[in-house]
Amino acid sequence: MTANPVDSVPFASAAAASGAPYVESPVAYDAILLAGFGGPEGQDDVIPFLRNVTRGRGIPDERLEEVAHHYRHFGGVSPINGQNRALKAALEQELAARSIDLPVYWGNRNWAPYLEDAVAEAAANGHTTLLAFATSAYSSFSSCRQYREDFARVLGGTQYEDVVTIDKIRPFFDHPGFVQAFVDGVHDAISGFLADGIAPDAVQVLFSTHSIPSADAVRSGPRDVDWGEGGAYAAQHEAVAAWVMDRVAQLMPSAADVPWELVYQSRSGPASQPWLEPDVCDVIEELSERGRQAVVVVPVGFMSDHMEVLWDLDTEAREAAEGAGLRFVRTPTPGVSAGFVAGIVDLVQERLEGRPPADRAHVTDLGPSFDICRPGCCENVRAGFKPAAAGLAP
Structure with a gap:
């Protein structure tokens, strides 16, 4: 899947591979991939976690310690992993309530459980057509494209490259x-x-x-x-x-x-x-x-x-x-409120059904956002374009 023509989408399901902005045909996904940022779970994790976050930027530990005090103030534990555990459980409950038989695998970019582990677990269970929900709503490198690069990194050049596909739920900022x-x-x-x-x-x-x-x-x-x-x-x-x-x-x-x-x-x-x-x-x-x-x-x-x-x-x-x-x-964040969890499952159903954009929920004139990111979306100026799933090159 690494040598794709320019009009196709790497690591995509058959329905998403053409590169059309919206996937308007049903897709029989095997599972949901909950993709998170990750966070430390104790004081000893803080600096290794921050090294992961800043990998490739050459930032010394002395400077990382300037940020570490935020986490150390809370005992070295980021709340984000606990929140994602709660979100995973809430999604499983809502999916079951709607009789949608899809397991939820959770993997992070910067701390355990890692995305690599989640994909490996899914594949071992025979779940190879994955729909990813990234825990960030807006369009930018760090909130969208970097997750797509993570998916490509996890699959590219591995035993899963021609086995597992990962599509991504659209940016949901105005859902x-x-x-x-x-x-x-x-x-x-x-x-x-x-x-x-x-x-x-x-x-x-x-x-x-x-x-x-x-x-x-x-x-x-x-x-x-x-x-x-x-x-x-x-x-x-x-x-x-x-x-x-x-x-x-x-x-x-x-x-x-x-x-x-x-x-x-x-x-x-x-x-x-x-x-x-x-x-x-x-x-x-x-x-x-x-x-x-x-x-x-x-x-x-x-x-x-x-x-x-x-x-x-x-x-x-x-x-x-x-x-x-x-x-x-x-004011509160959406968290695991019933309306937000139901909204995520609505977004899943869009893709299961191949719902046309005219029938997709959104509250601003900018939506609904596209399923397949367009060429050149959300470039990282410092690092340039890297291979990315769920979008057209570059």
């Missing part, structure tokens, strides 16, 4: 199952502040997501679309945030006067490298000068309460708000 938790959270937070006598225009909503290098951001999404300065990554977040605020205003008209903006967090590159801005804490520190009395931070870029949420928002952003004399609420 109603994903966004409803943000609507509920923003509604409840604003309601609470207004009930306490704070005026709508004195409440600030900040939709926060992981910052990425600006050069990567502008290359996110298909190359034949003018997404603007922040590429598809920023455009998708902006569209979701706008929809959430519009929906909240429909439910609570006074919320129409609440200002909002998209902010970024968790940047990790050198100061000389431009990353998407503004930073969530920088914005919070100036909100009192705008006449704000309260801030609602919405982790719109995140699926669950992992380290970037617990540390960067619940710790650093909260401290910034306290320093600025602001009341602070961080």
